Amino acid sequence: MKIHERPDAVVASLYDRKTGSFQYVVSDPRTRMAAVIDPVLDFDEKTAATSTGNADRLLEYIAGERLDVAWVLDTHPHADHFSAAPYMAEKLGAPTAIGAKVVEVQKLWKDIYGLEDFAADGSQWDRLFADGEAFDIGGIPVRVMFSPGHTLASISYLAGSSAFVHDTLMMPDAGSSRADFPGGDARLLYRSIHALLDLPPDTALFVGHDYGKDGREPACVATVAEHRASNIHVRDGIDEAHYVATREQRDATLPLPTLMLYALQVNIRGGRLPEPDAAGRVYFRIPANRFSKK
Template sequence: MLTVGSGGENRSCRLGLGKPDVQITLAKPQVSGFYDKPTGAIQYVVADPATKRCAIIDPILDFDEKSGATSTMSADSLLDFIGENGLELEWILDTHPHADHFSAAHYLKQRTGAPMAIGDKVVDVQALWKVIYNWPDFPADGSQWDRLFAEGETFRIGTLPVRVLFSPGHTLASITYVIGDAGFIHDTLFMPDSGTARTDFPGGSAARLWRSIQGILALPEETRLFVGHDYQAGGREPMWESTVAAQKATNIHLVTARTEAEFVALREARDRTLPMPRLILHALQVNINGGRLPEPEANGRRYLKFPLDSL
């Protein structure tokens, strides 16, 4: 038996190698999801049972576009959970620059000192959006984060092994965190009854999303998959955990579109019917800057900038 990582309860899988099966035991992190009803997004706390070290994935800074009010209530609830459960925050992780909510990564770093990280292709998203926002002096070099992860890079949360998969298509910079037996797949796949993510944002690509999905579905069948959003299909309660096997068998887009060409046609046709997210122009200027709000102006107030007719 080959053991990869550790961390409390483990999950086993078998690899057929033409010889007697090789059994691999994958570390099983403790995963807690926090559903944000206004955006349909899920924040995660992922903990190593062995060391009580944890990471936060895709934290939300609350924002009301009607009043312009910001709040740290959602992010503070994560810190409360971590404190109540005796955990120690080791990482603040984003899967990509979000288009429908502000990231609370910078706020959480200020509160805790834990490092912020994202995929290294975020520089491509920064370069694209600095033109849209007409920010010639904006540093599109990823320096807003403490660590930029490349495809295939590995690190640890406590004793839990983490591997980074580059998963573009929804955005140029999207990554998946594979933590033991759990994959955090952001906006590639949703729950099987909701299909797959849109690809019509600047830099998106249905063909690249198809290839990213195939990489995720190549993980062991029992791998738990945690989605970035849930839109409560049919009015059901929020859900955010599935498996590779369930996605292969029942995802409404993947059982209809069996080839890349079929998927691209399906995805692009659906994308043409979708309005832009209501917060995309609000959020990207914050999120390409690591979750930092604009600096206060001379009167002490912060202001967002909106490019008209750009999308």
């Protein structure tokens, strides 16, 4: 767990090395109110077993700091890890939330998985946030920014002087996240990124993934000014056409995330496993030959 002191908040980041994912607890040091953002539920694809190591480390931090968690927040349905939002919400007694456009992702993957009885209405979360909607974490004002491109439903949480952007951006030396998943769009992603880069220069952008490019230690935060100066995909002077060509060329070389076909059927359910059968057994449904091998 690493602690990032901001002028108006304390941000704790926890890195999951297996999936390259960052998860966050953002808190108001004055009121001790907090929110959890994109917690990870551990999954072993060899045994199809889930566990709560990451989530429990977040809970230990929250208990140790005597924080009162107001929200458990998802930025979008993740393709590379399971969401631990339901587990965290149960342990903390806090509501869950995601962007309202999640229903479009649910409809898309409902068809891919052939889930005839699945409710693609966002009811798996306690709250669906619209673009521009506002709420507070103690004394920290939060604004929801619709950030499509990586997925149809991606949102960013602008919490005071920090923004939690997950897969919209990566660290400056890594650029941006892919836009080739079903519902992704490189042009929309470029525009979403530039909405973030129009924030004040000292705004801290906390990303969702890093893989330690060229052997450096994984990192999770850079300012708007740093991205505008040096982000390899979207620094100042790179226009939309150049970005789209670069992003689409790069995406064409990428394999699917290892856990994608497992993760999305869990994450469109808000982080819950598929419903058990009459005997209490839980099964994953994997569509054969739906995605070309890269």
